[in-house]
Amino acid sequence: xxxxxxxxxxxxxxxxxxxxxxxxxxxxxxxxxxxxxxxxxxxxxxxxxxxxxxxxxxxxxxxxxxxxxxxxxxxxxxxxxxxxxxxxxxxxxxxxxxxxxxxxxxxxxxxxxxxxxxxxxxxxxxxxxxxxxxxxxxxxxxxxxxxxxxxxxxxxxxxxxxxxxxxxxxxxxxxxxxxxxxxxxxxxxxxxxxxxxxxxxxxxxxxxxxxxxxxxxxxxxxxxxxxxxxxxxxxxxxxxxxxxxxxxxxxxxxxxxxxxxxxxxxxxxxxxxxxxxxxxxxxxxxxxxxxxxxxxxxxxxxxxxxxxxxxxxxxxxxxxxxxxxxxxxxxxxxxxxxxxxx
Amino acid sequence: xxxxxxxxxxxxxxxxxxxxxxxxxxxxxxxxxxxxxxxxxxxxxxxxxxxxxxxxxxxxxxxxxxxxxxxxxxxxxxxxxxxxxxxxxxxxxxxxxxxxxxxxxxxxxxxxxxxxxxxxxxxxxxxxxxxxxxxxxxxxxxxxxxxxxxxxxxxxxxxxxxxxxxxxxxxxxxxxxxxxxxxxxxxxxxxxxxxxxxxxxxxxxxxxxxxxxxxxxxxxxxxxxxxxxxxxxxxxxxxxxxxxxxxxxxxxxxxxxxxxxxxxxxxxxxxxxxxxxxxxxxxxxxxxxxxxxxxxxxxxxxxxxxxxxxxxxxxxxxxxxxxxxxxxxxxxxxxxxxxxxxxxxxxxxxxxxxxxxxxxxxxxxxxxxxxxxxxxxxxxxxxxxxxxxxxxxxxxxxxxxxxxxxxxxxxxxxxxxxxxxxxxxxxxxxxxxxxxxxxxxxxxxxxxxxxxxxxxxxxxxxxxxxxxxxxxxxxxxxxxxxxxxxxxxxxxxxxxxxxxxxxxxxxxxxxxxxxxxxxxxxxxxxxxxxx
Numbered sequence: 001x002x003x004x005x006x007x008x009x010x011x012x013x014x015x016x017x018x019x020x021x022x023x024x025x026x027x028x029x030x031x032x033x034x035x036x037x038x039x040x041x042x043x044x045x046x047x048x049x050x051x052x053x054x055x056x057x058x059x060x061x062x063x064x065x066x067x068x069x070x071x072x073x074x075x076x077x078x079x080x081x082x083x084x085x086x087x088x089x090x091x092x093x094x095x096x097x098x099x100x101x102x103x104x105x106x107x108x109x110x111x112x113x114x115x116x117x118x119x120x121x122x123x124x125x126x127x128x129x130x131x132x133x134x135x136x137x138x139x140x141x142x143x144x145x146x147x148x149x150x151x152x153x154x155x156x157x158x159x160x161x162x163x164x165x166x167x168x169x170x171x172x173x174x175x176x177x178x179x180x181x182x183x184x185x186x187x188x189x190x191x192x193x194x195x196x197x198x199x200x201x202x203x204x205x206x207x208x209x210x211x212x213x214x215x216x217x218x219x220x221x222x223x224x225x226x227x228x229x230x231x232x233x234x235x236x237x238x239x240x241x242x243x244x245x246x247x248x249x250x251x252x253x254x255x256x257x258x259x260x261x262x263x264x265x266x267x268x269x270x271x272x273x274x275x276x277x278x279x280x281x282x283x284x285x286x287x288x289x290x291x292x293x294x295x296x297x298x299x300x301x302x303x304x305x306x307x308x309x310x311x312x313x314x315x316x317x318x319x320x321x322x323x324x325x326x327x328x329x330x331x332x333x334x335x336x337x338x339x340x341x342x
Numbered sequence: 343x344x345x346x347x348x349x350x351x352x353x354x355x356x357x358x359x360x361x362x363x364x365x366x367x368x369x370x371x372x373x374x375x376x377x378x379x380x381x382x383x384x385x386x387x388x389x390x391x392x393x394x395x396x397x398x399x400x401x402x403x404x405x406x407x408x409x410x411x412x413x414x415x416x417x418x419x420x421x422x423x424x425x426x427x428x429x430x431x432x433x434x435x436x437x438x439x440x441x442x443x444x445x446x447x448x449x450x451x452x453x454x455x456x457x458x459x460x461x462x463x464x465x466x467x468x469x470x471x472x473x474x475x476x477x478x479x480x481x482x483x484x485x486x487x488x489x490x491x492x493x494x495x496x497x498x499x500x501x502x503x504x505x506x507x508x509x510x511x512x513x514x515x516x517x518x519x520x521x522x523x524x525x526x527x528x529x530x531x532x533x534x535x536x537x538x539x540x541x542x543x544x545x546x547x548x549x550x551x552x553x554x555x556x557x558x559x560x561x562x563x564x565x566x567x568x569x570x571x572x573x574x575x576x577x578x579x580x581x582x583x584x585x586x587x588x589x590x591x592x593x594x595x596x597x598x599x600x601x602x603x604x605x606x607x608x609x610x611x612x613x614x615x616x617x618x619x620x621x622x623x624x625x626x627x628x629x630x631x632x633x634x635x636x637x638x639x640x641x642x643x644x645x646x647x648x649x650x651x652x653x654x655x656x657x658x659x660x661x662x663x664x665x666x667x668x669x670x671x672x673x674x675x676x677x678x679x680x681x682x683x684x685x686x687x688x689x690x691x692x693x694x695x696x697x698x699x700x701x702x703x704x705x706x707x708x709x710x711x712x713x714x715x716x717x718x719x720x721x722x723x724x725x726x727x728x729x730x731x732x733x734x735x736x737x738x739x740x741x742x743x744x745x746x747x748x749x750x751x752x753x754x755x756x757x758x759x760x761x762x763x764x765x766x767x768x769x770x771x772x773x774x775x776x777x778x779x780x781x782x783x784x785x786x787x788x789x790x791x792x793x794x795x796x797x798x799x800x801x802x803x804x805x806x807x808x809x810x811x812x813x814x815x816x817x818x819x820x821x822x823x824x825x826x827x828x829x830x831x832x833x834x835x836x837x838x839x840x841x842x843x844x845x846x847x848x849x850x851x852x853x854x855x856x857x858x859x860x861x862x863x864x865x866x867x868x869x870x871x872x873x
Binding site: 040044045046047067073074076077080081082083085087164169171199202203204205206207208209211213214215217218219220221230233234237292328329335336339340 | 367381384436439440443444447448449466468472542543546547548549550551552553559562563565566567568569656658725728729732733736737738833834836837838839840841844
């Protein structure tokens with residue numbers, strides 16, 4: 001009895017809520033529809049989403065439908081929750097660290113697209129996942145607060161502990177995991193010691209990038225873990241060179257964002273066409289100033305001037321995703337132990 | 343009786359189904375190792391430590407603040423002070439944290455004052471102190487409002503008698519106010535403890551490092567990188583068990599507040615008129631106003647620098663506003679209605695001359711269910727319902743309904759703390775009279791219940807609305823183009839370098855909450871009359 005009543009009330013809410021908000025306005029067009037799962041910032045009004053779908057719709061005789069979740073990690077969670085019933089044709093926005101786990105779901109199929117034009121530092125290639133942009137992690141600093149930024153990871157670890165940095169938590173965020181892997185790449189077995197030393201410089205560890213960058217721009221710390229491309233946003237959109245990325249002599253850890261075709265794709269040919277379009281000049285030209293990441297193939301026009309001023313890492317670190325998947329828990333434990341010590 | 347049973351059944355079913363469907367989701371190959379490892383022990387210890395201290399400070403500070411507000415029943419701006427105290431409820435944690443940073447941070451007001459005074463700085467709050475400051479900021483006002491409502495329910499006759507007896511301020515506190523506050527403490531302290539125990543963004547952002555992690559962080563971790571739903575459920579169960587034991591102890595050691603009949607005359611307190619008590623009250627009120635008000639002032643100032651006109655004219659903003667308003671009104675209505683039903687059933691079950699085991703168990707279950715909901719992370723409920731609804735088509739279509747239901751549930755404990763004591767007092771005062779006059783049904787509702795309960799109902803409704811207005815929770819999981827709320831929009835701006843936009847949205851969210859708190863004090867009589 002209580003079940004039926006509950007069911008009825010819930011249905012009531014649904015009808016009420018659906019009427020008020022007018023949900024599900026999409027997917028009624030007669031033409032083919034391509035459903036792309038991505039992260040939320042891709043499809044905001046200033047993100048690449050709208051421009052990309054407009055450009056692709058001109059050549060595909062189809063309609064592009066986006067489903068956006070919080071971020072790349074959430075994207076994988078969403079797919080696992082949806083399982084076989086997922087309506088995703090293309091998933092765009094995982095990063096290379098998640099590739100092994102994504103493959104393990106058995107949800108993706110080889111793309112069969114010619115990717116010889118793709119050129120990312122470190123030379124990542126895969127038969128299932130295609131890179132569409134990349135960025136290097138970097139320590140971004142405030143030039144008004146810090147006159148001599150660290151020149152290397154070692155500098156950062158051993159430098160003046162009164163000059164603080166805000167970092168992200170590897171348990172909850174992608175940049176946090178990025179820094180963890182960066183330190184691992186440089187320090188190897190001695191990563192724990194490095195973290196124990198760096199701890200003195202860490203003002204706080206935030207759950208995500210937004211909190212860290214918010215604290216940084218409020219002036220709470222002169223340094224934050226972000227991307228080499230962050231200064232481009234401030235130069236292009238805010239016309240200021242105040243925030244700069246510090247080039248590190250050891251090299252930088254890379255984040256490569258990838259997309260793939262799902263085995264559920266209603267029209268694999270259309271999905272493949274999209275992936276091909278994704279590494280073409282039109283799509284690639286949209287990326288830099290909307291997603292604030294670096295393109296992976298040639299763009300139609302040269303990149304904006306600000307991109308020329310960005311740090312170009314001399315060396316790129318990328319730990320194979322299988323290795324990351326196998327060791328992530330142990331490395332995070334190492335980090336926890338080192339960072340929790342008093 | 344039956345209606346309350348259905349409400350309770352509905353709530354339990356909603357949670358049970360979500361948990362069950364997550365547990366059934368076997369991920370395989372996810373070897374998490376032993377469940378209760380050193381890591382889990384450490385974060386459990388820290389969760390209890392920070393939540394215990396946060397609760398202690400919030401409640402201890404709330405007592406003098408509530409008492410000052412009760413004693414000084416008429417001063418200019420009193421009603422705005424009441425509204426200010428309801429404001430933090432509707433503030434997303436990240437916005438609150440950034441507002442607090444403007445005051446307590448390394449570049450904040452405090453450090454600038456210290457620097458101007460030539461003292462050593464910066465004083466850094468990152469660590470346990472930062473967590474405590476943030477939790478007191480968010481929870482002391484709530485505790486003070488709930489206590490104040492209790493003190494204001496003390497019958498006018500008590501005050502007349504105390505004046506006739508010439509009782510000292512201390513005697514009044516000891517014999518009149520403290521018994522009432524003590525009776526409310528388990529409910530209030532329990533609520534604050536749960537809020538602090540499940541705190542996530544504040545703890546990590548201000549905690550200074552992973553040594554400051556709560557169980558909630560591990561739950562989030564389990565549902566994110568690890569995608570291990572059974573582990574998430576086990577951790578949530580651990581959280582419920584620990585906090586449940588604590589709440590039970592609180593309930594056992596504190597007796598219920600005394601109820602007294604009253605003729606309902608307006609209250610006249612003669613204490614609080616001496617210059618000494620006036621000064622003391624003023625100090626507490628200024629302190630509380632500063633503690634709560636300054637971060638809001640900082641948020642407003644930061645927001646005023648944003649391009650507000652452009653922001654407010656964006657279509658996406660209008661959509662987010664409409665969505666947030668719809669969700670918060672619907673969930674507040676549901677939450678208040680369900681809670682009122684459950685409280686009524688609880689009291690009916692216990693009102694029998696000799697309540698049997700079943701009745702007592704039933705009443706206990708209702709009381710407990712309104713408490714423990716907060717301990718089940720919205721992300722767990724959201725993920726569970728996602729799995730349940732999956733077979734019925736596009737889950738995004740159901741998202742608004744699920745978000746409304748989750749928000750309504752999350753507001754239950756707050757609404758319960760506001761309504762339960764008020765309804766108990768109301769029942770004692772009017773129950774027999776109404777029965778002897780044969781007033782029942784709609785007549786009773788209109789002539790007796792509405793005038794008597796109007797004030798707490800308004801408060802409960804505004805609390806519930808503010809809560810779901812500031813909630814990000816489940817929306818993120820269901821996120822689709824069609825479902826944008828104000829906090830979601832704010833986080834999304836923040837996540838793509840648009841800090842100024844985010845500050846503007848935070849200002850707007852604060853203003854909206856302020857409007858809601860005006861609604862919440864709608865039951866107050868005009869200034870000067872007190873309650």
